[in-house]
Amino acid sequence: MTGQLEITLPAFKRGYHLITDLIERKLPPLPEKGLVNILLQHTSAGISLNENADPSVRIDFESFMNKLIPENNQFYSHSDEGDDDMPAHLKASLIGASLTIPITNHRLNLGTWQGIYLCEFRNSGGCRRLVVTVIS
Amino acid sequence: MTGQLEITLPAFKRGYHLITDLIERKLPPLPEKGLVNILLQHTSAGISLNENADPSVRIDFESFMNKLIPENNQFYSHSDEGDDDMPAHLKASLIGASLTIPITNHRLNLGTWQGIYLCEFRNSGGCRRLVVTVIS
Amino acid sequence: MTGQLEITLPAFKRGYHLITDLIERKLPPLPEKGLVNILLQHTSAGISLNENADPSVRIDFESFMNKLIPENNQFYSHSDEGDDDMPAHLKASLIGASLTIPITNHRLNLGTWQGIYLCEFRNSGGCRRLVVTVIS
Numbered sequence: 571m572t573g574q575l576e577i578t579l580p581a582f583k584r585g586y587h588l589i590t591d592l593i594e595r596k597l598p599p600l601p602e603k604g605l606v607n608i609l610l611q612h613t614s615a616g617i618s619l620n621e622n623a624d625p626s627v628r629i630d631f632e633s634f635m636n637k638l639i640p641e642n643n644q645f646y647s648h649s650d651e652g653d654d655d656m657p658a659h660l661k662a663s664l665i666g667a668s669l670t671i672p673i674t675n676h677r678l679n680l681g682t683w684q685g686i687y688l689c690e691f692r693n694s695g696g697c698r699r700l701v702v703t704v705i706s
Numbered sequence: 707m708t709g710q711l712e713i714t715l716p717a718f719k720r721g722y723h724l725i726t727d728l729i730e731r732k733l734p735p736l737p738e739k740g741l742v743n744i745l746l747q748h749t750s751a752g753i754s755l756n757e758n759a760d761p762s763v764r765i766d767f768e769s770f771m772n773k774l775i776p777e778n779n780q781f782y783s784h785s786d787e788g789d790d791d792m793p794a795h796l797k798a799s800l801i802g803a804s805l806t807i808p809i810t811n812h813r814l815n816l817g818t819w820q821g822i823y824l825c826e827f828r829n830s831g832g833c834r835r836l837v838v839t840v841i842s
Numbered sequence: 843m844t845g846q847l848e849i850t851l852p853a854f855k856r857g858y859h860l861i862t863d864l865i866e867r868k869l870p871p872l873p874e875k876g877l878v879n880i881l882l883q884h885t886s887a888g889i890s891l892n893e894n895a896d897p898s899v900r901i902d903f904e905s906f907m908n909k910l911i912p913e914n915n916q917f918y919s920h921s922d923e924g925d926d927d928m929p930a931h932l933k934a935s936l937i938g939a940s941l942t943i944p945i946t947n948h949r950l951n952l953g954t955w956q957g958i959y960l961c962e963f964r965n966s967g968g969c970r971r972l973v974v975t976v977i978s
Contacts, residue, residue, distance in 0.1 A: 574739050574808065574810060603846050603975070604975070604977070605879055605975055605977060607741055607806050607808060609806075609807060609808050609815070609816075610817075611815075611816065611817025611818075611820060612817055612819070612820070613755065613756050613757045613758075613817070613819050613820055618935040618938075619885065619934075619935070619939045619940075620885050620931055620934060620935050621885045621931055622885075624920055626919040626920040627920045627928070627931055629919055629920075630917070630918050630919055630920050630928050630931075630932075631931075631932065631935070633917050633918075634911070634915065634917075634918075634928075634932055637915075638774070638910070638911075639770070639774075643770065643773075645766070645769050645770075646766050646769075646770075647762040647765055647766055648760055648762040648763045648765075648766050656763070656766050656770075659756055659757055659763055659766075659767075660766075660767065660770055662755075662756060663754040663755070663756050663767070663801055663823070664800055664801070664936055665935055665936070666754075666802060666938060667755045667820070668755075668805070668806055668807070669940070670806050670879050670881075670940055670942050671881060671940075672846065672879060672881050672973045672975045674846060674973070679881070679883075679973050680881075680883065681882075681883025681884055681885070681971070682883075683884070683885050684883060684884070684885055684939070687935070699817070701808045701810070701815050703739070703740070703741055703808045705740070705741060705841055705977055710875050710944065710946060743877055743942050743944060745942075745943060745944050745951070745952075746953075747951075747952065747953025747954075747956060748953055748955070748956070749891065749892045749893045749894075749953070749955050749956055774910070775906070775910075779906065779909075781902070781905050781906075782902050782905075782906075783898040783901055783902055784896055784898040784899045784901075784902050792899070792902050795892055795893055795899055795902075795903075796902075796903065796906055798891075798892060799890040799891070799892050799903070799937055799959070800936055800937070802890075802938060803891045803956070804891075804941070804942055804943070806942050835953070837944045837946070837951050839875070839876070839877055839944045841876070841877060841977055
């Protein structure tokens with residue numbers, strides 16, 4: 571066990587956002603090798619690894635996921651918190667709320683094209699909180 | 707490495723079930739900080755973090771996932787074990803079979819609204835087994 | 843921390859492939875208990891646990907996922923790298939890029955029917971790279 575910290579993200583608008591740099595700037599000095607676990611402590615947003623170069627990928631994620639999990643499903647019974655709420659819960663479990671990433675040579679060892687996405691599924695999700703744990 | 711144990715869950719009916727308390731009661735004393743990994747050793751059920759307060763969320767999960775991954779797809783070739791079997795395998799990989807959760811102050815450090823769901827995709831899945839590993 | 847290695851997989855054709863044996867043959871001697879984390883360093887393939895016995899399950903995965911995430915969505919804006927590219931990114935985040943598996947008695951402690959799938963979403967994805975980290 572090397573360390574643990576909380577990171578409060580700025581409020582992002584609905585959509586998919588690259589947060590790799592933001593997280594790396596907050597990390598303590600990392601061990602030579604180990605693992606970093608990142609838990610997003612929310613049920614209407616997600617965290618995922620995907621393409622870090624072309625912003626059109628993140629736009630297509632928003633479009634596709636909205637078609638896959640639409641807001642106008644008349645069978646939703648959980649609707650008190652707005653049309654975007656139940657779809658956000660569904661997206662959260664399909665995308666996932668945590669990542670575990672290897673550390674090599676004191677750095678996150680992601681693939682060349684991999685970045686960390688904050689997937690904001692609510693129209694006004696506000697600030698989201700991460701718990702980051704470093705194990706070596 | 708702090709410890710490892712197996713937990714056999716009671717048989718749950720098809721659907722989404724909160725098992726946070728059940729798991730926490732079985733855990734050994736946890737270290738001050740660390741990680742808990744939970745592996746569900748099955749391929750027709752899933753484990754996920756989602757909303758822990760309103761049971762209607764779990765009902766909507768069952769309805770939505772059944773529409774997303776229907777049982778009457780005529781192209782399924784793996785159908786010997788019943789109409790609910792291949793959809794269960796598909797749901798299992800989309801939801802996932804394991805969770806890694808931070809430990810802080812000797813407790814699982816989930817978000818306020820996060821609970822652990824056992825997602826039972828079979829009509830009669832029986833008792834499901836978890837392997838729980840504590841690392842600090 | 844016990845060890846870390848990279849594994850370069852052979853090029854697989856598009857589809858779902860069991861790679862449990864291939865990974866186990868590459869692992870160093872494992873500790874009595876611990877965790878293995880496997881990160882796939884790519885954004886157009888995935889890694890998942892699912893049924894290890896009947897090949898028809900893996901065929902149905904390919905068919906179903908192609909219907910769920912079709913290549914002919916006219917709203918995709920990220921299309922320069924071929925019709926299979928944006929669907930591959932979407933599948934990658936739904937299936938996931940990493941696994942964390944318990945070690946018990948010096949072996950991966952998967953369920954009887956669980957195997958590790960390499961999910962190749964591109965028509966010609968080439969060799970894929972894994973980073974494997976052993977923690978105990």
